[in-house]
Amino acid sequence: MRIRDSIHTDQLPPSYYAATCNDTADFPRLEGNIKVDVCVVGGGFTGVATALHLAEAGYDVALVEQNKIGWGASGRNGGQIIGGYGQSMSDMAKINKSFGKKNVQAVLDMGVECVDIIRDWVEKYAIDCDLTWGYFDAAMKPSDMDYLLGAMDTMQKHGYPHEQRVIGQDEVKSIVGSDKYIGGVVNMGWGHAHVLNLVRGEARAAEKLGARIYEDARVSSIDIQDDQTIVNMDTCRVTANHVVLAGNAYLGHLVPKLASRVIPAGSYIIATEPLSEELADKIMPKRYAVCDQRWALDYFRMSADRRMLFGGLATYSGRHPSDIVAAVRPNMLKVFPELESAEITHAWGGYMGIGLNRIPQLGRIAPKVYYAQAYSGHGVAPSHMSGRLIAEAIGGKTDRFDIMVGVKHPPFPGGRMFRQPILAVGMAYYRLKDAWG
Numbered sequence: 001m002r003i004r005d006s007i008h009t010d011q012l013p014p015s016y017y018a019a020t021c022n023d024t025a026d027f028p029r030l031e032g033n034i035k036v037d038v039c040v041v042g043g044g045f046t047g048v049a050t051a052l053h054l055a056e057a058g059y060d061v062a063l064v065e066q067n068k069i070g071w072g073a074s075g076r077n078g079g080q081i082i083g084g085y086g087q088s089m090s091d092m093a094k095i096n097k098s099f100g101k102k103n104v105q106a107v108l109d110m111g112v113e114c115v116d117i118i119r120d121w122v123e124k125y126a127i128d129c130d131l132t133w134g135y136f137d138a139a140m141k142p143s144d145m146d147y148l149l150g151a152m153d154t155m156q157k158h159g160y161p162h163e164q165r166v167i168g169q170d171e172v173k174s175i176v177g178s179d180k181y182i183g184g185v186v187n188m189g190w191g192h193a194h195v196l197n198l199v200r201g202e203a204r205a206a207e208k209l210g211a212r213i214y215e216d217a218r219v220s221s222i223d224i225q226d227d228q229t230i231v232n233m234d235t236c237r238v239t240a241n242h243v244v245l246a247g248n249a250y251l252g253h254l255v256p257k258l259a260s261r262v263i264p265a266g267s268y269i270i271a272t273e274p275l276s277e278e279l280a281d282k283i284m285p286k287r288y289a290v291c292d293q294r295w296a297l298d299y300f301r302m303s304a305d306r307r308m309l310f311g312g313l314a315t316y317s318g319r320h321p322s323d324i325v326a327a328v329r330p331n332m333l334k335v336f337p338e339l340e341s342a343e344i345t346h347a348w349g350g351y352m353g354i355g356l357n358r359i360p361q362l363g364r365i366a367p368k369v370y371y372a373q374a375y376s377g378h379g380v381a382p383s384h385m386s387g388r389l390i391a392e393a394i395g396g397k398t399d400r401f402d403i404m405v406g407v408k409h410p411p412f413p414g415g416r417m418f419r420q421p422i423l424a425v426g427m428a429y430y431r432l433k434d435a436w437g
Helices: 045-056 092-099 101-124 142-157 195-208 277-283 324-335 382-394 399-405 415-436
Strands: 034-041 061-064 132-139 164-167 183-192 212-214 219-224 229-233 237-245 263-272 289-291 299-302 308-315 344-354 361-366 369-373
Touching: 034 045, 034 229, 045 061, 045 195, 045 369, 045 382, 061 195, 061 237, 092 101, 101 183, 101 195, 101 382, 101 399, 132 142, 142 164, 142 183, 183 289, 195 212, 219 237, 263 324, 308 324, 324 344, 361 382, 361 399, 369 382, 382 399
Parallel strands: 034 061, 034 237, 061 212, 132 289, 237 369
Antiparallel strands: 132 183, 164 183, 219 229, 229 237, 263 308, 263 344, 289 299, 299 308, 361 369
16 A cells, blocks of 8 residues: 655545544635734644643634644554653653753653643543553563663652553563563553544644634745734735744745754554454453564554554655555564454555654744644654643743753754755664664
8 A cells, every 4th residue: 555645635644543533524724814813833733732722721823734634643643642751761861961950850740741631631622532541661672671661760760650560571461462572561651542533632622612723724934023923825824923833744844944853754554454352352452552662663552443553664765665564564463473364454654753862842933933843753642742831831931841942953964955865874773773682
């Protein structure tokens, strides 16, 4: 199955999520010019979360999305809800260096809060998204276990409120019915969901609170003036006191400074037919989301209708594989040979925004023009925190926002022409490192 990742389309990509979405009704198109307090550009989790936070605070908000709400990475990722809002929690030296020692507790607290936002909104707005708690970080070698135990220790020392449990090799098959893992850590504060239903449910919640949400609204340019910013589209415009740029990997070169600090990397997923309850119980008895620790990692989970959703195959070349099933299915069978005869019903993928230091990028390109991007494959929960921090900053409370602004985010080497090949070579090195183990 091939991907046709058009820049501008009125269709959701043909994923399992799109096929089972419980709300595919269009949001309106923008007709004519409007003026608002805040214009948000981008209808993924960052943009929608920002709009909902602002709508809850009483702001007049317009969100413009060039395709459909959830069209990009937010509506086609693996569905894992993973906390954390910065670097690996197993390396305190790097955390201290990146954020400053005095800010470590605040950053770790935000890594918990980002998941709590989802938890609270799903309950508050009755969002039907198959939200399921339980996550298993799987180890394939002793160094993986050392890494996971270090992260667990850091979280516990800083007051992590949810259950975590070390899983030894003798217990692995109570979590994942595979011979591939030697152990891992269970985290009951993380989980998984039907992400397209989640992002569109949040958008509907924002709409009910008065936010104006528009699809099929492609931004062609942004005119930043002293007292306002004009967001121009093909036939209309939005004039706003504040603007939030939330396009991430799909923002393109609308803002060259941002484009130089994020690179689109491909990730791909396959979904099987619904499995028998007996087989599902054998291979995923707890129904937790699972991820291994390699650079070129596997991630997988069981959907509510007992399909195996299996993803990975991160690519940095800028090109999608010609056949996703042929590329991903062998990896699935290495973990679960029992799925040899299972039919693959859906295959899809897309781009995620990668930053050089793997820390979310927040800031301003002008005093009232904000941005957030580069979640590096772990954006479902952190994007909700970004939305909250930007909403706080617009409201005049900048202490937590400024912590993130203070992180240095160097541009990728090689410029526009060579940065993608350079990163592809670097990723090839890490794939070899994974293989050498």
